[in-house]
Amino acid sequence: MNTPAEFVAWFRSVAPYINAFRGKTFVIGFSGEMVTNATFVDFIHDVNLLASLGVRLVLVHGARPQIQLRLDESQLETQTVMGMRVTDPAALQCVKESVGRVHHEIAALLSMGLPNSPMANAAIRVTSGNFVTACPYGVIQGIDLMHTGKVRKINAPAIHSRLEQGDVVLISPLGYSPTGEIFNLTMENVTSETAIALHAEKLILLLDNANTAALPRELTLPESKLLLENKTPATAAPIPDAIRSSLQYATKACELGVTRAHLVSRHIDGAIIQELFTHDGIGCMISQETLQALRKARIDDVGGILQLIEPLEAEGILVRRGRELLEIEIDRFTVFEHDGIILGCAALYPFPEEHACELACLAIHPDYRDQGHGERLLKHIENKTIAQGIHKLFVLTTHATHWFIEHGFNPATPAELPKAKQNLYNYQRRSKVLIKHL
Numbered sequence: 001m002n003t004p005a006e007f008v009a010w011f012r013s014v015a016p017y018i019n020a021f022r023g024k025t026f027v028i029g030f031s032g033e034m035v036t037n038a039t040f041v042d043f044i045h046d047v048n049l050l051a052s053l054g055v056r057l058v059l060v061h062g063a064r065p066q067i068q069l070r071l072d073e074s075q076l077e078t079q080t081v082m083g084m085r086v087t088d089p090a091a092l093q094c095v096k097e098s099v100g101r102v103h104h105e106i107a108a109l110l111s112m113g114l115p116n117s118p119m120a121n122a123a124i125r126v127t128s129g130n131f132v133t134a135c136p137y138g139v140i141q142g143i144d145l146m147h148t149g150k151v152r153k154i155n156a157p158a159i160h161s162r163l164e165q166g167d168v169v170l171i172s173p174l175g176y177s178p179t180g181e182i183f184n185l186t187m188e189n190v191t192s193e194t195a196i197a198l199h200a201e202k203l204i205l206l207l208d209n210a211n212t213a214a215l216p217r218e219l220t221l222p223e224s225k226l227l228l229e230n231k232t233p234a235t236a237a238p239i240p241d242a243i244r245s246s247l248q249y250a251t252k253a254c255e256l257g258v259t260r261a262h263l264v265s266r267h268i269d270g271a272i273i274q275e276l277f278t279h280d281g282i283g284c285m286i287s288q289e290t291l292q293a294l295r296k297a298r299i300d301d302v303g304g305i306l307q308l309i310e311p312l313e314a315e316g317i318l319v320r321r322g323r324e325l326l327e328i329e330i331d332r333f334t335v336f337e338h339d340g341i342i343l344g345c346a347a348l349y350p351f352p353e354e355h356a357c358e359l360a361c362l363a364i365h366p367d368y369r370d371q372g373h374g375e376r377l378l379k380h381i382e383n384k385t386i387a388q389g390i391h392k393l394f395v396l397t398t399h400a401t402h403w404f405i406e407h408g409f410n411p412a413t414p415a416e417l418p419k420a421k422q423n424l425y426n427y428q429r430r431s432k433v434l435i436k437h438l
């Protein structure tokens with residue numbers, strides 16, 4: 001950002017996210033590796049920023065490397081079964097010590113309030129508690145995993161009441177059983193179950209494996225399931241093993257009511273800020289429903305359509321139509337929406353007496369062209385034309401003649417237009433007339 005104007009434009013561009021996130025519950029899971037990293041303090045600054053924007057935050061931390069270190073110091077060896085550590089009573093002692101230490105370190109960082117730092121005036125109140133009820137994993141392949149467990153229940157009302165008070169809730173990967181035992185859990189399991197129990201808007205898992213680029217930017221729930229079942233085209237890259245388990249947890253959370261789950265590399269500075277406050281994000285987002293829609297325009301789309309077409313009108317690519325006309329003719333418009341933002345539009349004007357329809361104002365946002373959206377919008381308009389019993393579609397264009405010809409339109413003359421349109425034809429603009437018989 002080089003100029004004050006760019007800064008102002010950027011600051012304004014994040015306003016919709018700020019409004020959308022206020023009062024929403026986000027559950028963020030991160031590993032013990034991340035806590036050991038020097039950049040962890042930057043993550044804490046980002047957490048502070050989210051909290052100050054009114055996001056209800058639950059943080060779940062891991063402690064794997066810290067536990068391993070403590071086991072090594074105690075010269076204790078533990079068995080692993082299917083990637084899970086067997087936590088015997090001696091190992092449990094190391095787990096309790098390590099998890100406790102990590103937990104307090106995070107709470108201390110969240111308590112910072114140094115002047116001249118992003119934490120100045122932060123005053124974050126961190127809450128912890130016995131929110132997680134766990135049960136033993138049991139015996140796997142003939143081996144008793146002892147104090148290695150899984151989440152049985154999350155005390156959602158207790159967490160909600162703390163969030164209601166404005167606290168940030170910090171949860172460790174330990175759970176307690178009604179019999180008074182302690183269980184060693186995975187951070188991913190706790191994060192996912194907490195997000196489900198709270199009906200969170202977002203589950204965010206920060207991944208140690210930097211290769212989130214191997215995943216698509218967006219997955220709907222069905223797509224994510226297909227990916228996990230390896231039922232995607234052979235050309236699609238397989239999911240790296242390190243990401244598979246996180247994707248499973250994220251998918252399960254979405255299936256059970258979490259609106260969106262994000263898998264983000266923890267190695268990117270400001271990863272959660274970039275993921276949450278930019279339209280395309282930087283990680284992989286799994287959503288319950290497809291984010292893209294072709295739909296009839298509504299009156300509240302007028303602002304978004306204007307933003308899209310005004311630059312094209314200024315360049316003379318589209319005919320100028322003011323806000324008022326757009327409001328009157330909004331029913332004629334179809335929009336291509338992605339995650340609440342209008343990225344494309346097209347209008348259809350019928351001339352029933354002359355058995356023809358005009359396609360007008362077809363536009364796709366410059367950053368989203370060449371992805372087939374224009375073609376899909378055109379197809380949609382063609383289907384709408386046919387649905388009216390009309391089989392002749394015409395368009396007037398100055399800059400996209402070849403695009404229309406490649407999509408089955410034929411060059412024509414103004415004399416072939418419906419009479420009412422001929423009278424409005426602007427000979428100075430010298431638009432090309434193209435007709436498609438459907």
Ligand SMILES: CC(C)(COP(=O)(O)OP(=O)(O)OC[C@H]1O[C@@H](n2cnc3c(N)ncnc32)[C@H](O)[C@@H]1OP(=O)(O)O)[C@@H](O)C(=O)NCCC(=O)NCCS
Nearest residue numbers: 361362363364369370371372373374375397399400402403
């Ligand atoms: C024309 C337009 C709607 C196409 O949208 P799009 O989403 O990029 O279209 P698609 O992805 O379906 O098609 C992309 C293909 O068309 C080509 N293409 C895009 N614009 C073109 C143009 N003006 N002339 C010729 N070809 C064009 C691309 O090179 C690409 O070709 P490829 O598949 O061989 O790589 C978009 O470029 C646009 O908004 N243009 C400005 C507005 C305009 O001129 N509207 C028409 C007047 S109503």
